[in-house]
Amino acid sequence: MAKDPVRVLVTGAAGQIGYALVPMVARGVMLGPDQPVILHLLDIPPAAEALNGVKMELVDAAFPLLKGVVATTDVVEACTGVNVAVMVGGFPRKEGMERKDVMSKNVSIYKSQASALEKHAAANVKVLVVANPANTNALILKEFAPSIPEKNITCLTRLDHNRALGQISERLNVQVSDVKNVIIWGNHSSTQYPDVNHATVKTPSGEKPVRALIADDAWLQGEFITTVQQRGAAIIKARKLSSALSAASSACDHIRDWVLGTPEGTWVSMGVYSDGSYNVPAGLIYSFPVTCRNGEWTIVQGLSVDEFSRKKLDLTAEELTEEKALAYSCLQD
Numbered sequence: 001m002a003k004d005p006v007r008v009l010v011t012g013a014a015g016q017i018g019y020a021l022v023p024m025v026a027r028g029v030m031l032g033p034d035q036p037v038i039l040h041l042l043d044i045p046p047a048a049e050a051l052n053g054v055k056m057e058l059v060d061a062a063f064p065l066l067k068g069v070v071a072t073t074d075v076v077e078a079c080t081g082v083n084v085a086v087m088v089g090g091f092p093r094k095e096g097m098e099r100k101d102v103m104s105k106n107v108s109i110y111k112s113q114a115s116a117l118e119k120h121a122a123a124n125v126k127v128l129v130v131a132n133p134a135n136t137n138a139l140i141l142k143e144f145a146p147s148i149p150e151k152n153i154t155c156l157t158r159l160d161h162n163r164a165l166g167q168i169s170e171r172l173n174v175q176v177s178d179v180k181n182v183i184i185w186g187n188h189s190s191t192q193y194p195d196v197n198h199a200t201v202k203t204p205s206g207e208k209p210v211r212a213l214i215a216d217d218a219w220l221q222g223e224f225i226t227t228v229q230q231r232g233a234a235i236i237k238a239r240k241l242s243s244a245l246s247a248a249s250s251a252c253d254h255i256r257d258w259v260l261g262t263p264e265g266t267w268v269s270m271g272v273y274s275d276g277s278y279n280v281p282a283g284l285i286y287s288f289p290v291t292c293r294n295g296e297w298t299i300v301q302g303l304s305v306d307e308f309s310r311k312k313l314d315l316t317a318e319e320l321t322e323e324k325a326l327a328y329s330c331l332q333d
């Protein structure tokens with residue numbers, strides 16, 4: 001029997017990530033090849049015409065899984081009944097801007113959209129915040145939507161996770177699909193800590209630790225980390241626009257694994273509400289290694305954290321604590 005359609009909200013749908021993301025959702029990349037979807041597309045009035053153009057293209061593409069498109073500038077109409085909400089709408093970072101510069105523009109958007117989601121989305125809506133500052137926007141959304149379970153509000157660090165997999169695969173000249181269990185700790189910013197201490201690579205003679213295959217500690221603790229941390233800025237420099245296809249693809253990975261589960265023996269990175277695991281302050285949205293089963297994520301426990309890593313986990317937590325304070329001060333202005 002055919003499944004009932006899932007309603008997927010994409011905010012900022014007329015923007016560049018939106019344009020890359022909506023065909024992926026309509027093709028089943030996010031929720032599976034047998035899951036019909038109804039797309040809810042939200043943007044702001046100046047982008048209404050472009051949004052309508054996106055809707056026209058979705059119709060023209062005749063996606064078999066796409067059972068309807070709601071394209072609107074009305075936040076209530078956009079949020080009504082949605083099961084999955086991918087929050088991309090916001091003001092993106094331009095070349096030369098620090099992420100904090102975009103804070104005040106974005107937190108007020110997330111405060112007001114929190115209320116609309118809380119009142120009008122499906123009770124168990126799963127929320128993924130992509131727009132920067134992603135962790136702090138998600139935190140604001142959580143705080144202003146208290147009836148949405150806190151486990152349902154997450155932010156995107158899967159792009160950073162995938163970037164780390166990509167760097168290891170290039171360095172070792174192996175398939176990216178053979179590399180797993182890197183971790184992104186903390187903020188989706190240049191203080192994030194990409195950690196390979198528990199990562200492995202599938203080889204013809206079994207699974208090997210990345211640390212055993214790459215003896216160059218200086219690279220692993222230096223250039224590898226900074227390359228992943230700075231990748232967003234490098235893309236902006238090269239494209240004069242921030243990453244879009246990789247962000248859209250990673251957003252699909254995030255929701256797919258959350259809903260359909262992570263493969264046995266594999267974890268992924270998600271920005272989730274901290275419960276104090278790994279001595280990360282509770283009350284931040286912080287990226288942890290997680291596994292997913294039955295639509296729920298669980299932080300992987302018991303991984304060793306050496307002294308080098310500890311400092312990095314704390315540094316990015318400090319930045320998030322500062323961002324949280326700054327966000328609240330912006331909301332008071």
Ligand code: NAD
Nearest residue numbers: 012014015016017043089090092093130131132156159247
């Ligand atoms: P974009 O400017 O192309 O698109 C953003 C869209 O959001 C625009 O169409 C704009 O009109 C719309 N918008 C603005 N305010 C809105 C509101 N209140 N409600 C609904 N829509 C609104 O930007 P983009 O390149 O698509 O990037 C979107 C966001 O994603 C940015 O904040 C960017 O920094 C962030 N980003 C995050 C990651 C990540 O890994 N977390 C990666 C890449 C980009």
Ligand code: LMR
Nearest residue numbers: 093132231232233242243
């Ligand atoms: C990215 O990681 O590509 C985006 O978050 C863009 C940015 O502002 O760094």
